[in-house]
Amino acid sequence: MDAFPASVLVFLGAYLLNVLYITVFYHRGLAHEAVILSPRMQRFVAKTGIWVTGIDAKAWVCMHRLHHRHSDTQKDPHSPVFAGVLGLFRKQLLAYRKVLVALIRRHDHYDKVVADLDLEVSAVNARKRWYLPYLSHLVMGVGLAWITGSAWIGAAFVLGISSHPLEGWAVNALAHSYGYRNYATDDNSQNNTWVAWLVAGEGYQNNHHRYPDEARFSHRWFEWDWGYQLCLVLSFCGVLRIARSTRT
Ligand SMILES: [Zn+2]
Ligand SMILES: [Zn+2]
Known part of the structure; x- marks a missing residue:
């Protein structure tokens, strides 16, 4: 196969894996219990999630709640109203670090937010080796480039698997600044179609803030939440159970 189409496929595969962990397992699963993961699956997600996404499951859930x-x-922890749309990229990284450190130090205020989760901060983070997952992505990218003889394929893997900060920025900054609203919520959440299409339905922040415990973020006929379709596939395979799809 030519390097270009192979690079696109590798990027999409790595991106999909990253998005799957964040939107289905961390967000709809652990944070809101809109989809139910068994205790064993929760532990599996937390243990592997840090290596797939570079993001600690417990810290992500705490920050998100x-x-x-x-x-x-x-x-x-991350609102563009105060940080600005561009400034939010840095703000969300600082917020994540603050929550992670607080959880490692067993800060009561943060511990309480995730008291229902039978999970610990991942071992690499507890030992202050937060960079190891990112380093492993880089090593795998170099390995792929070496095996395939194409630096593009290696770079595509690294970009796809490390895409969470950018996805997070698009959702947190753009979908809290630009879009339309179906519901008059107290926040500035918006439904941003482009962000929703790119980030598995996560751009429908206004719908999600109105009904946070629903697995499906699309509420109107023209809205498309492909993250929910991932949930349906995983439900069919017995990986999870959908607790609530939508009230609308
Ligand atoms: Zn939001
Ligand atoms: Zn949420």
Whole structure:
């Protein structure tokens, strides 16, 4: 196969794997229990998720629940209202680090937010080796490039698997700034079609903030949440159970 189509396929595969962990397992599963993961599956997700996404499951869930609790107020860990759309990229990284460190130090305020989860902060983070998952992505990318003889294929893998900060920025910044609203929520959440299409339905922030415990983020006929379709496939395969799809 030519290097270009192979690079595109590798990028899409790595991107899909990354998105699957974040939107289905971390977000709809652990954070909101809109899809139910067995305790064994929860532990598997937390253990492997750090290596797939580079993001700690417990810290992500904690930060995300705080975002819902304080959406677009001063206490929101990542709101473009205060950080600005571009400034949010840095703000969300700092917020994630703050939550991670607080959980490692067993800070009561943060511990309580995720008290229901029978999960620990991942061992690499607890030992301050947060860079190892990213380093492993890089090593795998170099390995792929060496095996296939194409630097493009290696780069495509690294870009796809490390895409979470960019996906997070698109959702947190753009889908809280630009779009349309189906519901008059107290926050600035928007339904941003482009972000929804690119990031597995996550761009429908207004729908999601109105009904956070629903597995399906699309509420109107023209909205497409392919993250929910991933949930349906995984439900069919017995990996998870959909608790609530949508009330609309
Ligand atoms: Zn939001
Ligand atoms: Zn949420």
